[in-house]
Amino acid sequence: MIAANQADIGLSGLALSGVLVGVALAISMARRLGLTRDLIAAALRALVQLLIVGAALALVIDDNDPLIWTWLWLAAMVAFASWTVGRRAPEVPGVRLLALGAFTAAGAVSLGVLFGLGIFDPTGRAIIPLAGMTVGNSMTGTVLASRRIVAEARDNRHLIEARLAVGLPGREAFAPHLRESLRTALVPQIESTKAVGIIALPGAMTGLILAGVDPVDAVRVQVAVMYLVLGSVATSTSVVALGLTRGIFTSDHRLKDLGSEVSGDSHRD
């Protein structure tokens, strides 16, 4: 029997939810999709990873635990996210270090506002999930922005060099392309913020409602989280944009070789 507190589904509830994995497996087998092994691996991996994270979180977010554990958790989260960005955007020069700076800046700005203005209490229980939201969403934005920036620079070498050739500094020569890259990175976040509540109920709110919190209170938290995400994505992509704009030009305003071009006039004989 599932407990009255909807957040505590118990082991039986967890096991029963596995029926839905069974549905996915049945579809895969009936349609001969060849995904059976992947589905089982994904479901088990998610379970194990989250159980480990849950156990580890229980050790650091207790109100009696010193905050140092929370900060160490955050540092590990930021380091791992930076490493992941490097793996997802291998063509972007120096992206790991940039991501590290971007996540740190996004965290400082977003969490600074949320805790500095007293919106949430600075406890491990609040810091870790909110920082997780910040870093997780910033990671997606950072990968998107950095890959787009490099692609824009590579594909528009002819336009950028035409601007450099009339004496514009690299930063100005790249400015229109940077704008386009940042728009590409931010628009999905803005669109998903617009659609929230109509197309999908966001995770934090769903979790709180299931945990028995009044829906109106849950909405207030969710809105604060969405604003946190918007602010952190904007901050992290700006830091990456600033760093990459410096990174793709030499100090004497030459556009570095960023790999093969899609178009352009830099035919060199």
Next chain:
Amino acid sequence: MRQSLAVTFNGFELEGVSVRSGGRTRLDDVSLQIPAEGITVLAGASGAGKSTLLRLLNRLDIPTEGTIRWRGTSLDQIDVLEHRRDVGMVFQQPTVVPGTVADNLRLADPDLSDAEAIMLLEAAALAAGFLDRDASALSGGERQRVCFARTLATRPTVVLADEPTASLDPDATTVVEDVVSELAHPDRSGRVAWIWVSHDRQQTERLADRVITLAEGRVIGVTR
């Protein structure tokens, strides 16, 4: 200390310049003087190193070895942004930025008045009416002349032109060549010198005051 009596050369001097990239030698120990007057054509087959040399002169690239001097001063001692305004560059593909012709000209000089812009258009054989037209909607020849006008907006001493007629039809090529000859004419006040890359022998004969021929990254001939 003995005072140097050497006269500063008015133009580019290359000394032992080599460019290697991607496992290839694009220029190999080139030593050369290119005066900042008239029309100098860099001739040679595809792959000879002409465009590589031209990009070095605008500092869009730097040599792997050797020194390049502009009017007696090593290029790495000159402010690169000022140098690029003094030594303009026109590319093989007519590269206009999105916007009107006026937007393109003001990219090079944001303070350009309409009257000055029209003078630049006239120098490039384009009528005043082009000023407000969408630059990307123009023909290839017209766009290339907009690029010429944009380059002239920085009031350069020399313009580097990387096969600027390669993608144009014969009529447009003739117009562009006439524009260049007129701008380089010794009797013209505010004349502009040209360093022009071409692999077209007839065009070289029509335009050149001097010809520097390259092959496999080396200079194989200088004729006047």
